[in-house]
């Protein structure tokens with residue numbers, strides 16, 4: 001048997017041993033020919049709400065379930081926080097190799113990831129212009145691992161490398177580049193595979209769609225959920241969802257699924273840039289969530305150039321929650337300025353453009369201009385911003401579209417080619433948004449000018465009309 005399939009079989013056998021139940025209507029399938037690793041596919045028709053598998057909470061790879069939690073003081077984990085604690089636990093289970101309780105699970109997790117953290121410099125250069133480059137944070141993660149994780153491993157070397165007479169020496173090596181890379185791998189696996197695990201006795205109140213608010217979500221501990229993390233995702237093709245029950249986590253079909261169809265989880269409405277950063281792949285289906293960001297620095301540079309950058313107004317806007325590090329232009333269908341342009345950015349520009357007396361009047365009342373009442377001047381400034389943002393890319397939309405070619409999907413050499421193609425898809429998506437914004441703003445400005453022309457003409461005609469009372 002192919003070692004890949006062998007690992008899948010060993011994993012499923014291990015999973016059943018943990019007490020998990022897996023429906024005989026699904027299979028864990030080799031999707032490497034589609035560059036999608038493993039995936040879960042229906043082998044028979046599945047009906048809505050049908051349980052696909054149930055995983056006992058005791059099989060999750062979480063901080064609490066790891067032996068490490070009983071060997072290292074709780075205060076150490078509290079100090080590290082949930083994110084670094086899970087990285088530490090994953091490292092511990094990983095260095096324990098075949099003696100780890102999760103060894104067959106680790107054997108099916110990828111050893112190489114395609115997420116941006118692992119791209120070469122020339123591959124990242126293909127994303128030049130996209131703000132996603134600033135979100136990778138490799139240097140700050142290195143710093144955090146060195147400052148916080150390595151000292152804990154050194155302090156508890158005897159626990160971490162239990163039974164190994166070279167424990168201390170091995171712990172000393174954990175700060176070198178090779179081991180920092182291993183920490184990045186664990187962190188990236190968590191980013192692409194882990195779930196926010198609701199506790200068994202959750203007091204969180206979900207809304208009618210079963211979601212808890214973002215703040216509450218952020219507080220949930222992360223955990224690796226074997227099998228649930230074998231589901232791929234493809235934007236709105238999701239057809240299954242994980243439900244948190246007292247002793248089990250159950251993956252259920254949310255719609256009827258036909259035999260032969262892939263079972264997809266929902267990774268969220270991610271722009272392709274973030275999908276690439278966190279998951280290392282893109283599909284066209286995510287284009288609907290694409291975003292391009294206009295940095296605050298770009299806005300302030302333009303405002304300064306126009307002599308409207310005024311500190312007092314900025315402070316007022318900041319108090320009102322309008323000042324941010326950047327502003328989004330997102331996709332909408334059909335494209336409209338209202339749906340796609342950040343209302344905060346419009347409010348910011350309108351406020352900076354107000355005559356002094358009008359600004360003081362609004363500020364006295366603690367009010368802000370209404371974004372839906374954007375005028376031609378603010379639209380013109382927005383248009384200039386969009387053009388300046390477009391100029392930040394080294395290539396044009398036409399050049400990117402023109403250079404797209406069929407990508408060789410097989411072989412080692414094609415990895416670079418595939419990464420280049422994915423980066424190009426991200427660039428094209430962002431530039432298309434900018435192009436749409438540019439066209440919509442130009443049209444908006446034309447309409448505004450015609451409107452005000454018509455209004456002026458109408459006013460003039462009314463002034464001229466016989467019997468009209470003349471202004472004194």
Ligand SMILES: C[S@@+](CC[C@H](N)C(=O)[O-])C[C@H]1O[C@@H](n2cnc3c(N)ncnc32)[C@H](O)[C@@H]1O
Nearest residue numbers: 036037038192193229230231232233234279281
């Ligand atoms: C939660 S795991 C899903 C299982 C994964 N396919 C595996 O073999 O381990 C997430 C990873 O699966 C891959 N993936 C998910 N959805 C995909 C899709 N629609 N196309 C290609 N790859 C996908 C990406 O590599 C992503 O980082």
